[in-house]
Amino acid sequence: MRPETAAPTExxxxxxxRTLVLVWLALLGLTALLVGLSALGQRAAVLGLLTxxxxxxxxxxxxxxxxxxxxxxxxxxxxVTLGTxxxxxxxxxxxxxxx
Amino acid sequence: MTSGAHASAHPSDAFGARLGxxxxxxxxxxxxxxxxxxxxxxxxxYPHEFHAGGKELNVFLGVLNTAVLLTSSLTMAxxxxxxxxxxxxxxxxxxxxxxxxxxxxxxxxxxEWGQKFGHGLYPGGPALLALPPGEKVFFxxxxxxxxxxxxxxxxxxxxxxxxxxxxxxxxAAAARPTLLENGGLYWHLVDVVWIYLxxxxxxxx
Numbered sequence: 001m002r003p004e005t006a007a008p009t010e011x012x013x014x015x016x017x018r019t020l021v022l023v024w025l026a027l028l029g030l031t032a033l034l035v036g037l038s039a040l041g042q043r044a045a046v047l048g049l050l051t052x053x054x055x056x057x058x059x060x061x062x063x064x065x066x067x068x069x070x071x072x073x074x075x076x077x078x079x080v081t082l083g084t085x086x087x088x089x090x091x092x093x094x095x096x097x098x099x
Numbered sequence: 100m101t102s103g104a105h106a107s108a109h110p111s112d113a114f115g116a117r118l119g120x121x122x123x124x125x126x127x128x129x130x131x132x133x134x135x136x137x138x139x140x141x142x143x144x145y146p147h148e149f150h151a152g153g154k155e156l157n158v159f160l161g162v163l164n165t166a167v168l169l170t171s172s173l174t175m176a177x178x179x180x181x182x183x184x185x186x187x188x189x190x191x192x193x194x195x196x197x198x199x200x201x202x203x204x205x206x207x208x209x210x211e212w213g214q215k216f217g218h219g220l221y222p223g224g225p226a227l228l229a230l231p232p233g234e235k236v237f238f239x240x241x242x243x244x245x246x247x248x249x250x251x252x253x254x255x256x257x258x259x260x261x262x263x264x265x266x267x268x269x270x271a272a273a274a275r276p277t278l279l280e281n282g283g284l285y286w287h288l289v290d291v292v293w294i295y296l297x298x299x300x301x302x303x304x
Contacts, residue, residue, distance in 0.1 A: 013183060038298070060172060064175070073118070078125065092136050092140055
């Protein structure tokens with residue numbers, strides 16, 4: 001067993017425990033808000049889906065997946081991917097809307 | 100804090116490993132993204148049937164599973180934090196907790212699917228075949244997307260179990276942050292996919 005007191009060879013990279021717990025609480029809170037909003041009706045549910053869900057995903061990406069602490073390259077890779085997905089969404093709807 | 104804070108003994112190795120993992124993860128985003136597009140198109144085509152299908156699902160179990168998976172993401176992030184601080188046993192403990200929560204998620208999913216199966220609602224099942232076309236599509240997408248997600252949870256649980264065992268055995272490779280960090284990135288992405296599946300099927304259908 002490696003001794004736990006061994007000097008760290010790699011620096012701590014990412015949020016501290018307090019930040020992680022706060023993010024987790026925020027995620028649970030946003031989930032509760034989403035469930036409450038969805039109980040109000042279909043429109044509110046879709047509104048929640050389009051606003052609160054990307055916010056929750058962003059919290060996971062930014063803090064749990066350390067994107068906040070990464071350089072421009074990894075952020076750009078994710079943005080290009082999401083942009084590509086958005087183009088696919090747009091093209092699909094442009095197609096079905098004019099059938 | 101900036102990327103300059105990664106005071107690593109092998110900075111290019113560690114970054115290269117993360118870069119490779121992220122490139123894999125974006126292919127996963129596009130895989131599920133394609134299914135999200137299919138869902139949204141079908142939902143716009145069959146709004147009433149999707150609404151009826153969504154009412155059949157157990158919202159309580161869906162929300163409970165969300166809480167379980169969000170908590171597992173916290174324990175995973177804590178495991179990665181501890182490994183960066185060379186606290187190997189704590190990292191193994193948090194990784195083990197993540198595995199248990201992942202198994203809990205799969206257990207709840209099994210109960211949920213079991214209830215549907217009991218009512219004849221499974222691909223090719225009698226109750227499913229009797230439904231109108233739009234609801235067949237809804238349940239087809241439900242089983243495909245939650246099933247594919249479940250396979251990802253199972254893969255994550257397998258990888259993290261191996262990581263926990265390696266850490267407890269004192270493996271030097273596992274004690275370097277790279278492996279656990281990449282396992283964690285995968286786990287968090289699986290969590291993000293579920294974050295979307297909850298409203299799509301249980302809340303906003």
